[in-house]
Amino acid sequence: MAVRDITIGQYFPADSPLHRLDARTKILGTVLYIVSLFCAHSFSALAAAAVMFAVCAALSRVPFGFMSRGLRPVLVIIAFTMVLNAAFTAGGAVLVTLGPVRITSGGVRRAVFMAVRLVLMIFGSSLLTLTTKPLALTDGLEKLFSPFSKLGLPAHELAMMMGIALRFIPTLMEETDKIMKAQTARGASFGTGGPISRAKSLLPLLVPLFVSAFRIASDLAMAMESRCYRGGEGRTRMNAASLGRRDLAAAVILAAYMAVVLMINGSPLA
Amino acid sequence: MLVEVRNVTYTYNEGLPFETTALEDVSFSLRPGCFSALIGHTGSGKSTLLQILCGLIEPGAGSVLADGTDLYEKTGAALAARRRIGMVFQYPEHQLFGETVLADVCFGPKNLGLSDDECRERAFESLRLVGLDPDEKAGISPFSLSGGERRRAAIAGVLAMRPELLILDEPAAGLDPKGCGEMSALMRSLNEEGTGILLVSHDMDEVAALAKQVLVLNGGRVAMEGTCEEVFSRGGELARMGLSLPAPAAFMSAMAQRGYPTEGVALTARQAARKLSALFGKRGGNGV
């Protein structure tokens, strides 16, 4: 079934330079990468971003098929924004006229540009969760937030919440899959008929799913409390992560990449 | 209905580095009105096989035939055949969603396209079968039932479709001894009325008491197939697959190791007692 194929937030076990980087480096790197995508205003700058992604993806040793399989559902959203962009952007020569809607060359250009940017953003950020264990990710977030905890930001709690949310994605997918199968065995069919009957057919899936989510959450809370979890105060790590030479190298590469994007943007080449 | 499984193979996450072959070249058949048990160590592929049997996941290779119809053809006949096979999943109570117990139990029959009256009639009948009083429980929310009652309500939801073959994945897991006994009685009475049953269980005493045929899976392959006597007389091989014997059989084999061997295998306490009294040459006072 298709639900299981959604791999957003999933970790892919492998031994690669990207896996071995500190989580903080990868988080900041991902943020920087997303910023660079928003800075890019030309196709050539996007091409640089695509090259950067391709290099990282190759380094990560995550099979491209696995990455793209999980992101297939997002394609719907991308297709939708493409249509909107193509239809509602004016400028350039008129290519097709469909009633009141005029599709212009500028519109098509913009639609393609936005789609490429979105795809790179989603694939780029999926690399973070694919190469970082949820626990390492949580720790990294917590460390990054911790300077703000003096200002009253609950760094540990925020990081813990994000970590649990990430951890729950596959669990809920599994649960969805199970319930879907159970209802299918009772003759249910999902996603057929008109919009109202479609929405109605989701009820036998959503109600048990919510009940399960609450059950799993309360089990988790119980398990944490019975192991004396009391929040972040005074908690230490068994395996403290540390930044190494590898992270320094990554930082240099990222800085160089950012500079290249900005340069291409500003150059007449664009 | 006659169900034939032919050379079925199934692999999870095919083509990825962490692919697992859950089933490999599995073949067997279930006769109409059978009572078969499927046993195997955890991870041996039992749940995967059950899902393939009731038409939920398409096998990578091989086929499943129900009275000669391939379950995975894209035809109306295949759909109709799938609907004649009922499946009670592990922890079926997690699938409840209806506003009332009645609405939930009616879900299956409604999907079969039956009239409201008929759905209601079937729901009441199956609630009675599982030991829930319809007059008392049909109108309340399934979430206000106790854990054991929820399981019964969920099973009633499957029975209301009147399957010809009922597949159950550890239906007694987590029930109290009384609940387990009632579960066994329910399966036995359904079988006596002609429903074929395939039971997955880790409780060998339950298997020995109920099943006529036993199928043993090990590492995704059929390791043994036969009657209870045939399978449970191979205790050594079962132990190597991480499986145990029913308690009376285990006791008799311990006796044999101490130098008191007996003929055949004892599946129930009664059979064990008979063999022991024969061995020690005494006749039981009350005719065991």
Ligand SMILES: Nc1ncnc2c1ncn2[C@@H]1O[C@H](COP(=O)(O)OP(=O)(O)OP(=O)(O)O)[C@@H](O)[C@H]1O
């Ligand atoms: N959804 C899944 N994705 C990947 N692998 C799976 C999945 N479900 C099962 N497996 C793997 O397939 C194999 C068989 O699993 P299955 O659930 O069929 O075993 P089982 O005999 O039912 O075990 P148990 O007695 O614990 O219920 C196992 O190795 C398991 O890890």
Ligand SMILES: [Mg+2]
């Ligand atoms: Mg199982």
